[in-house]
Amino acid sequence: MTTLPLLQVAALRKSFGGVVATDDVFLNVMKGELHAIIGPNGAGKTTLISQLSGALMPDEGAITLGGMDITNAPAYRRARMGITRSFQITSLVMEMSVLDNVALAVQARKGSSFRFVKPARKIADIRDEAMTYVRKLGLRKRADEPASALSHGEHRQMEIAIALASEAELMLLDEPMAGLGPEESRLLTDFLLELKGSRTILLIEHDMDAVFALADRISVLVYGRIIATGTPDEIRKNRDVRHAYLGEE
Numbered sequence: 001m002t003t004l005p006l007l008q009v010a011a012l013r014k015s016f017g018g019v020v021a022t023d024d025v026f027l028n029v030m031k032g033e034l035h036a037i038i039g040p041n042g043a044g045k046t047t048l049i050s051q052l053s054g055a056l057m058p059d060e061g062a063i064t065l066g067g068m069d070i071t072n073a074p075a076y077r078r079a080r081m082g083i084t085r086s087f088q089i090t091s092l093v094m095e096m097s098v099l100d101n102v103a104l105a106v107q108a109r110k111g112s113s114f115r116f117v118k119p120a121r122k123i124a125d126i127r128d129e130a131m132t133y134v135r136k137l138g139l140r141k142r143a144d145e146p147a148s149a150l151s152h153g154e155h156r157q158m159e160i161a162i163a164l165a166s167e168a169e170l171m172l173l174d175e176p177m178a179g180l181g182p183e184e185s186r187l188l189t190d191f192l193l194e195l196k197g198s199r200t201i202l203l204i205e206h207d208m209d210a211v212f213a214l215a216d217r218i219s220v221l222v223y224g225r226i227i228a229t230g231t232p233d234e235i236r237k238n239r240d241v242r243h244a245y246l247g248e249e
Helices: 045-053 075-081 098-110 117-122 124-136 152-165 182-195 208-214 232-237 239-246
Strands: 005-016 019-030 034-038 060-065 083-086 170-174 200-204 217-222 225-230
Touching (some): 005 200, 019 045, 019 225, 034 045, 034 208, 045 200, 075 083, 098 124, 098 152, 124 152, 217 232, 225 232, 225 239, 232 239
Parallel strands (some): 034 200, 034 217
Antiparallel strands (some): 005 060, 217 225
């Protein structure tokens, strides 16, 4: 990891009428780090990640990526600069095969036209690269099946493959374990463990077992404010965090 954060958030604030969703948020994410954001429902996690991805503009504050101010940059420009958000913005084309969905992401990154998917799939380097990501996510046997035939957990795997294919500098993962069974959660956690260090990941997740297994650092968001940031062990021992979110056990 470098000593300078890849992502810096300073005094970020967003209100909806009289409700303050993010309240003076400061956050640093280091290059190569897996940084988790946790907090109770209504804490402002989705609002925060929406501001980072460009889906929402902040009322106040600043966001920088690699030292570049992106506070007012629209979502499409942030995507070009290397931010990808999975599971809410990423959409799967259900009529297309698993391989074709991932091939589209590869083709888009390479800057070629993707009005038609068949040419993309027939271009050897695009097809081979897409298949690499499909294999990494354990979907090789499903590569030629339509996305509609896959389970909810496999859709999550597909979305990770698409995020990887974009080669984004920063991956925003918004509750990837939501709706997964115990086995599917374990498999996805194992994959993200393998991915650690090779990508910078900001993870929002309610599955505390996954969070404490994966995160290098954790920030706790409560009522729109980050009340603590630290290693998993530091967060476990933090009295304010236990009182506000984790419980006393």
